[in-house]
Amino acid sequence: MLRFLTAGESHGKALIGILEGMPAGLKIDIKDIDKDLKRRQEGYGRGARMQIENDSANILSGLMRGVTIGSPIALMIENKDFCIDNLPAVTNPRPGHADMAGILKYGFKDARCVLERASARETAARVGIGAICKILLAEFDIKILSRVLMIGGAKTESSMKEKIDEAKKSKDTLGGVFEVMVKGVVPGLGSCAHWDRRLDASLAQALMSIPAIKAVEIGNAIESAGKPGSKVHDEIFYSKEKGVYRNTNNAGGIEGGISNGEDIVARAFMKPISTLMDGLNTVDINTKKQVKASTERSDVCAVSAAGVAGEAVTAFVIAKVFLEKFGGDSISEVKRNYKGYAAGLKM
Numbered sequence: 001m002l003r004f005l006t007a008g009e010s011h012g013k014a015l016i017g018i019l020e021g022m023p024a025g026l027k028i029d030i031k032d033i034d035k036d037l038k039r040r041q042e043g044y045g046r047g048a049r050m051q052i053e054n055d056s057a058n059i060l061s062g063l064m065r066g067v068t069i070g071s072p073i074a075l076m077i078e079n080k081d082f083c084i085d086n087l088p089a090v091t092n093p094r095p096g097h098a099d100m101a102g103i104l105k106y107g108f109k110d111a112r113c114v115l116e117r118a119s120a121r122e123t124a125a126r127v128g129i130g131a132i133c134k135i136l137l138a139e140f141d142i143k144i145l146s147r148v149l150m151i152g153g154a155k156t157e158s159s160m161k162e163k164i165d166e167a168k169k170s171k172d173t174l175g176g177v178f179e180v181m182v183k184g185v186v187p188g189l190g191s192c193a194h195w196d197r198r199l200d201a202s203l204a205q206a207l208m209s210i211p212a213i214k215a216v217e218i219g220n221a222i223e224s225a226g227k228p229g230s231k232v233h234d235e236i237f238y239s240k241e242k243g244v245y246r247n248t249n250n251a252g253g254i255e256g257g258i259s260n261g262e263d264i265v266a267r268a269f270m271k272p273i274s275t276l277m278d279g280l281n282t283v284d285i286n287t288k289k290q291v292k293a294s295t296e297r298s299d300v301c302a303v304s305a306a307g308v309a310g311e312a313v314t315a316f317v318i319a320k321v322f323l324e325k326f327g328g329d330s331i332s333e334v335k336r337n338y339k340g341y342a343a344g345l346k347m
């Protein structure tokens, strides 16, 4: 089973990811991981923190001469801004963050004990893990892409940038929508037989686990909900050249919890960044007086960075279900299983 764990705080020494279950024999080029780490740091509207960090992965285990050996892969991304023990206490919790709920949950007197781990900086480790999963999927010609569809109501690149400039000027923040697409997936990944193995459910859970993602849509689900079935369901056709095919993909490549061979399309809806430079109303946990919320260094908008994290968690989910179906201890064994199945698909 493919699984991973991350560790690390926003201003701790490093972010760590451990990926277990990757077959032996996969060549890993660190450049592929670093490219995605860099993409996560970019995007119009990112804050000053991303100018301090220059993320790159250091692989500590699981490889020999750059090739996986079937053991857990540990990767580390060092924080340049390592100062966790010297940061001031936060007693004015920020609305929209884990601060207040975390203080109540753990009995802390300092929201920093919560926010350091709750921070989306953790997604750097997930992007590293996802990049390794992408390398596996690329062996089978599966590609994962993302794009920003909307920011603060704007849908073109120039108007999105304008919206971000306006928000920055007025010390406000924005959210938006990104789309993740998986190309080259064979039919048959996931399951219609078990609630927790439905591919759409697994993808939704993974995307919702990215901080600030509050809704996930598979295919054209939102629009489809207001249409009759005759305008929604992707009719099935057959030709000798193409085999079974569809002319539409409203289902987003998943039917009954199983990939159907079309591109998998998921959209994630991100709420506006919670830290506002003017500070929202909150309560000081010591004095109980009404005060303004803490203003950590912060992004104005991070939808494109969230999209890179979206690619990463999608890559993990697809790699996991892929290995569930075709799994073996080595890449050559997985390839053999995959080839046999793909040959049997021809109608």
Ligand SMILES: Cc1cc2nc3c(=O)[nH]c(=O)nc-3n(C[C@H](O)[C@H](O)[C@H](O)COP(=O)(O)O)c2cc1C
Pocket: 047, 096, 097, 098, 118, 119, 120, 123, 210, 211, 212, 213, 271, 273, 274, 275, 297, 298, 299, 300, 302, 305, 306, 309
């Ligand atoms: C890539 C990325 C960057 C983020 N950057 C910030 C930020 O700079 N400031 C902030 O307040 N929230 C940021 N967020 C969102 C918060 O991490 C998130 O809203 C918060 O942890 C509370 O979690 P929730 O929104 O899922 O409830 C970011 C999210 C992502 C995915």
